[in-house]
Amino acid sequence: MYRQMLFLISFCGCTVFAESNNFVVTSTEATKEQKTNITELTHVNPQIYSMQIFANVSNRFARTLITSKVRNSDSTPHETTFSVVLPDNAFISEFEMEIEEKIYKAYVKEKEEAKKIYQEAVSTGQSAAHVEQSTRDSKIFTVSVNIEPESKTIFRLAYEELLQRQFGRYELVINIHPGQLVEDLGVEVHINESRPLTFQSVPFLQTGNEISKNQENLNDFVQINSISNKSISVKFTPDIEHQLKFAKSLGSAKENGLAGQFVVQYDVERDPQGGEVLVRDGYFVHFFAPSELQPLPKHVVFVLDHSGSMIGRKFEQVVEAMKNILSDLISKDLFDIVWFSEGASVWNVETNTFVDTNISYSHSNYGHLEPTLKEANLPEAASVSDENIHKAKIAIENYENMASTNIIGGLEVGLFLIKRTEKKFPDKYQPILIFLTDGLPNVGIDSGDEIVTLVSKLNDGANRAPIFSLSFGEDADKDFLRKLSAQNLGFSRHIYEAADASLQLHNFYRTISLPLLSNVTFKYVDEVSAVTKVQYPILFNGSELIVAGRAPENLDVLLNVTGRCTTGLVNFHTVQSKPVSSLERLWAYLTVQQILQERDRVTNTTELTKKALDISLKYSFVTPVSSLVVVKPNATDSVDTKAAVARPEGGIYNFH
Structure with a gap:
């Protein structure tokens, strides 16, 4: 039986992926000796025989699904560890394990309640897992579980984040760190925006723990397909030999395989007035990044x-x-x-x-x-x-x-x-x-x-x-x-x-370094509600301000945006359009993030904590006020496995 499960999210702002190593692959044509080394390195147990990472980005909101398949070829049980390095601002939204063709789905609870469930499960001899996000710099999610002899286990983890615009571009960072060489390793990113893409780039792999001026270009290893002027797909499928090559260039130990960050950059066409208001299904989001402004002294x-x-x-x-x-x-x-x-x-x-x-x-x-x-x-x-x-x-x-x-x-x-x-x-x-x-x-x-x-x-x-x-x-x-x-x-x-x-x-x-506007204020019609932050002290060049809220269909929500520039007070107006996908989870994500930031500004945090918790539970976000818990008994299942197997609409299986 499966005797141990352990969840851990730890936050470490900077992630050190692996040790330095001098292993060298001199060419893509592997020698007999190199092939022998590859065989030895890939013959590990338990073995990750497949890791697929799929990210879907629309309206600058990214949802990423990691699927890791592990097999134990031995005649005795072995422990395996599933580890994911998360972006700083990401919220885990779903996690599940498929063991002996049964799916054990984690669920989000209030922190103290989750700890109580976990402690009760442990006290009754059940295997249990409990994870909570630290309030500072959390980045690493790890779960360990025993795998029965000659069996397989599948891990699936989904997380969500709103991409932040810096230096005039959005950047999606995907951490690849399986901990070993993987026969079937792939990353696929779909980007679909409501405005034309002005550029897209997959510039390099990076270690994630130091900024390098000499990162290797990936043009020869990445397939970028332009679906339309507003949509692209990006695929990265390094074979074993290329995983070894990248591991060497990034300073990873050869037995750990590829350990680095896959980066996709893009931006969208900008309106000179700086606005893009999207309305759909009762929600709106306003992206604001005006151009043609002189920096403020x-x-x-x-x-x-x-x-x-x-x-x-x-x-x-x-x-x-x-x-x-x-x-x-x-x-x-x-x-x-x-x-x-x-x-x-x-x-x-x-x-x-x-x-x-x-x-x-x-x-x-x-x-x-x-x-x-x-x-x-x-x-x-x-x-x-x-x-x-x-x-x-x-x-x-x-x-x-x-x-x-x-x-x-x-x-x-x-x-x-x-x-x-x-x-x-x-x-x-x-x-x-x-x-x-x-x-x-x-x-x-x-x-x-x-x-x-x-x-x-x-x-x-x-x-x-x-x-x-x-x-x-x-x-x-x-x-x-x-x-x-x-x-x-x-x-x-x-x-x-x-x-x-x-x-x-x-x-x-x-x-x-380059403030463009000060005292920026967003004004909307009275019919909108649940609006996020509408006043900002500064807008910096290359960045973006984002406001979201609820709004009736077929309503022009924006009155104007005002700010002070080098010539004095200025008004901005923009046209309204329909987004390529739903905005509800983007609104929920941004609302929780801003509530949590507001908690740092007040002495009595009770009301704000409750607001953040209510949204976290409704949308299954693992945040500083919520935790993820899953219980697998030794003998009798106490989890509603039928509900998990039912794969509800909008769940992890409908991710694509």
Whole structure:
């Protein structure tokens, strides 16, 4: 019998797929020795004899189904593991195992209820599996199960995600990591949009744990078929020899086979007004990404950790990244650089030195430092010029006075500089504060919650500064930084300690480097309901804002979109059309995501948790408030296997 089942979703922001190995396939024509090696590598038990990944993308919403077939050729039971690396923003929606021609389907429950079911099953001697999604950086789903002698098991996992537009394109990332060479391995992607596709590309395989500048092009290994100007299919079916070749190029161990990320990129034709409103079956979605806008002039304040824990490679990588970022600033921008450790200091462009702010790590007056900072006569923001950028690149290499971590001191100084510039040039510059730290606050104020509250009070007024937080390394408090940014109009990202850390930092900056609109507001007719977020502080170049809601059929839902650009307030209008597929799950996905983000902005989370849970249960999404549970008894089935075998409409078998 099947004595063990274990579910695990763990989140690790960056996925390390496999070990490095020097195994080489020198040509596609395998030698006799290479064929012998291939035979040995493929003769494993239990063996994954087939893994097929199918992704269907429409209206920028992707549903991916992974089917893994495993056989045990031995005369004794063996344990096998089914492992999937999920995109950061994906929700698992279905999972099932087919064992001895019976289907055991997982179901979504509220977290505590799921744990109770799991614990009760274990206490009665049943095999059970329970998985929940961590609230931070969850990415890996793993289930282990024993396979009876000379039998087969099939795993099926489906997950869903709304693709995010960055750098002027959508990117679907599919992780391929079977853990062994697979005789029948294939990836198939169908993209079907309501507007013509302006380009499509399958540029490379990547490891998923480091950004490489030399990724191998897949043009010779991928079949891209154009079905129409709005629809394409992509197929990738590497045989054993090519799996070994890719494993070598990606640094995977030969016995683990291919371990990498398959990437499909595309974009759609844009309306100059930036709008695309789709309405179908009682739901609407509005994609907004206007073109032909000039970037807003911005005032960027970099608040960077200069504490002792940054000494060495981390500081060198920040300096390397900052040199690239400074080169990306445009001529009409202003910028400040703040180092913080026990105190904080501000870069002076005239002397090319960092000026002490005279705040003490033991200062008890945080939240009211403005008089002290005014007396310090801190330097004004620097304008962007070749000379000033050159000076700044030299100044940031300063390694002196690296001590404790006074986060509140650095943030309060940064906000003071932003407010001072805003008073001098009202509404001229879009303020942006970029905050990076690798540790925990240990002087000044050491409570993350207190810092979030205080910073949110300081960052007030009509022209609040979005705070974008970067956690560097494993000692940084990612939960604290996520809340800090969520309550201050921004978002947080994690920078991993690796050879490409400076490239990670630079790529992050590129996503926010060109603000096009500020104070963007969407207005719809009164008949629409359950509308997602309609006010956004900034729209960045190459990105997209998305609003969804419920709407009656045959109704023009949009009134207008307003935002402030370089010429002042502007109105946007657009035409309405019908999408290629249903919008309901897209609306549900976006609604849950935004409710969960809103939870980070409030103290009492009870109501928002209930709202997120209700939608998660209705649409079978595994989210931070829900869990996946499946129970298989040792003797008597307690799961309604008939219902599972019935394969209900819209279920996993109707995925295509």
